[in-house]
Each structure stands twice: as structure tokens, then as C-alpha cells.
Amino acid sequence: MFELLGIPPQVLFGQLLLGLINGSFYALLSLGLAVIFGLLNIANFAHGALYMLGAFVAWMGLTWLGINYWFALIFSPLVVGGIGMAMERFLLRRIAGMDHLYGLLLTFGIALIIQGVFRNYFGASGLPYAIPQALQGGFNLGFMFLPTYRGWVILISVVVCFGTWYLIEKTSLGATMRAATENPVLTQALGINVPLLVTLTYGFGVGLAALGGTLAAPIYSVNPNMGNDILIVCFAVVVIGGMGSILGAIVMGFLLGLLEGLTKVFYPEASAMVIFVVMVLVLLVKPAGLFGRAA
Structure with a gap:
């Protein structure tokens, strides 16, 4: 069927694989954004x-x-999660309860500072990070x-994403996190340390972003601008799935990655904007997102 369309199967499945890889990173980062927005009502522009x-x-x-890749999968999210918890404790907590615009501007400023420091120290060129020996090579699937x-990236992304959704x-614990967001006064009265829970939740959300960065390091060059476009x-993925919807962020992250891959096969010129076209169409039909609920 594909050959009738003039498309070799290897090209089609290769682009679908590339789309699924991108979708894995979209799902991981969108999940972190959805956790932070859904539970803390913070539009975290420092996520990239x-x-x-x-x-x-x-x-x-x-x-x-000398920390190898396998230890870095734990070490990197813990370090960045700790930085995120410090950000929430000493910066974001000061604007809690204020208009969302303040959180957006603050996290955007933090992102510019982080990127500026790393660009000044490391430059704009990419730094290589080798694929671990155990994960080198590949499998010939015939097609x-x-x-x-x-x-491996696809597998661990699926496990982490749906494990987080289940949690x-x-x-x-998830019910307690949601209760602390919806009624913090009552939750605090029940003996739960709500400020600590908020700090840990923010750290967990940015830890997911750090895990995505660690997984991306062997595929893409490590450079200060790698988080801008993604x-x-x-x-856009979070908006399409529904702001704050955990399941929406996961499902739409993978699906939109595949859609992007298909677009590169049939109409490459539109591959960079297809996700945003979908976002516009979804917002016209269902402003709350496909998995979201109206406020």
C-alpha cells in the first residue's frame, strides 16, 4: 500500500520511530508541566x-x-529536583495566591538566567554524551x-509516564496531593504539612524534566538552547490534552509525536507547525482540551 503512494516502508516506519522518540520527550516534559500546573497552578516557563x-x-x-549513565538517571533528577524545591521554597512561594501572570514571569526570568549562565560558561555549541555500551547497536525488525x-527511551518513558499517572x-498519596491543592486549609487541619507537599510536588515535576534531559543527552547534543523549542x-501538548490533565499530557504527547512523524513523510513542510494547527482546532471545538474539564 505504501509503495503505491511512492513511500518505501523503511522511510515510513523510520519517521514513525523518530516521531515516537520525540513523543516520548513530549510526554515526559508535558507530564511534568501538567503535574505542576494541575496541582500547584503554576505555568512553569522554567521547564525547558x-x-x-x-x-x-x-x-x-x-x-x-565519572558518574556513568545509569547512575545519572537517578542522580540528575535528584539534583535538578532539589534545585526546583529551592526555587519553590524561596521564590515561587512568595507569589503564592497572586495572579498566574506573576508565576509565569518569574519562571520565565529564571529560565533566562539559567540559560544565560550556561551559555556564557559552555558556549552555544553542543557537547557530546556517549550512548552507554549496553545500549549500543540495534535490532533488524525486517521492515x-x-x-x-x-x-530504551520509549520503554522508560512509557513506564515513568503511566507510573506517575497511577501514583x-x-x-x-495522589489523593492527598490533590486535596492539598483543592482545599489546603482543611488538609493542613488534618495534620498534613501542605507547604512541604507543595515543595516536593514541584521538585517531582522538574525532576521529570531532568530525566527527559538525561535521556535526550546521548541522542541530541547537550547545549544551553536545547530546551527552547521543545x-x-x-x-501546546498540555493545552491540547487539557491544562492540568495528567492522562491528557501523556496520551497527547505520544500521539502528537507520531502525528509529527507522519507529517514529515507526507508533507514535510508542515511538520514544524502541525501540532500548533491541531492546538488551534482543538481550542475552537473544546477550549478545555480533549481530556480537560471546564473551569
């Missing part, structure tokens, strides 16, 4: 910079401290060649 920071922490850990590392939507796309 923290994604970049996660990649740099992994690179610095390997180059300066396409699947690089082992790409398959927030199906466990008592942040814009991830905000």
Missing part, C-alpha cells in the same frame, strides 16, 4: 531550562565526577532497523 539542566548535570557528572537506545490518580511544543 530545567530539562536542559538535567542534560548538563548528566554530562558534568560523567566528565567531572526497519531499531536502535537499541531509541527503544497521582490511584493512590492515597518547551513551546510541550505547552
Whole structure:
């Protein structure tokens, strides 16, 4: 069927794989954005910079401290998550309860500072981060060649995304997190430390971004600007899925990555804007997003 359209199957499946890889990063970052917005009502414009920071922490850990890739998958989210908790405790908490615009401007300013510091120190060129030896090579599936590392990225992204969804939507801890957002006074009266819970939630959200940066480091070059374009796309994904919808961010992240890959096959000129076209159409039909609820 594909050959009748003049498209070799290898090209089609190769672009679908590329789209699924991009979708894995879209889902991870959009999930972090959805967690932070859905539970804390913060439009975190520093998310892309923290994604970049996660990649740099992994690179610095390997180059300066000899920390290998497998340990970096834990080390990088913990370090960046700790930085995120400090941001929430000493900066974002000061504007809690104020208009959302203040949080947007503050996180945007933080992103510019982080990017400026790393660009000044490391320059704008990319820094290589090697694929671990255990994940080198690939598999010949007959219709396409699947690089082992790409398959690993897809697998861990699916596990982390749906594990997070289960944690927030199906466990008592997730119920406590949602209760602290919806009625913090009553939750505090029940003996729960709401400010600490908020800080941990923000740290968890940015830790997801750092994990995405660590996974991206061996695929893309590690550079200070790597979070700029992906942040814009991830905000579009969150809007399409529904602001604050955990499941919407995950599902639409993967689906829109695949759609982007298909567009590169049939109409490459539109691949950079197809997600934004979908966003406009969804907002015209359902302003709350596909998985969102009207306020």
C-alpha cells in the first residue's frame, strides 16, 4: 500500500520511530508541566531550562565526577529536583495566591538566567554524551532497523509516564496531593504539612524534566538552547490534552509525536507547525482540551 503512494516502508516506519522518540520527550516534559500546573497552578516557563539542566548535570557528572549513565538517571533528577524545591521554597512561594501572570514571569526570568549562565560558561555549541555500551547497536525488525537506545527511551518513558499517572490518580498519596491543592486549609487541619507537599510536588515535576534531559543527552547534543523549542511544543501538548490533565499530557504527547512523524513523510513542510494547527482546532471545538474539564 505504501509503495503505491511512492513511500518505501523503511522511510515510513523510520519517521514513525523518530516521531515516537520525540513523543516520548513530549510526554515526559508535558507530564511534568501538567503535574505542576494541575496541582500547584503554576505555568512553569522554567521547564525547558530545567530539562536542559538535567542534560548538563548528566554530562558534568560523567566528565567531572565519572558518574556513568545509569547512575545519572537517578542522580540528575535528584539534583535538578532539589534545585526546583529551592526555587519553590524561596521564590515561587512568595507569589503564592497572586495572579498566574506573576508565576509565569518569574519562571520565565529564571529560565533566562539559567540559560544565560550556561551559555556564557559552555558556549552555544553542543557537547557530546556517549550512548552507554549496553545500549549500543540495534535490532533488524525486517521492515526497519531499531536502535537499541531509541527503544530504551520509549520503554522508560512509557513506564515513568503511566507510573506517575497511577501514583497521582490511584493512590492515597495522589489523593492527598490533590486535596492539598483543592482545599489546603482543611488538609493542613488534618495534620498534613501542605507547604512541604507543595515543595516536593514541584521538585517531582522538574525532576521529570531532568530525566527527559538525561535521556535526550546521548541522542541530541547537550547545549544551553536545547530546551527552547521543545518547551513551546510541550505547552501546546498540555493545552491540547487539557491544562492540568495528567492522562491528557501523556496520551497527547505520544500521539502528537507520531502525528509529527507522519507529517514529515507526507508533507514535510508542515511538520514544524502541525501540532500548533491541531492546538488551534482543538481550542475552537473544546477550549478545555480533549481530556480537560471546564473551569
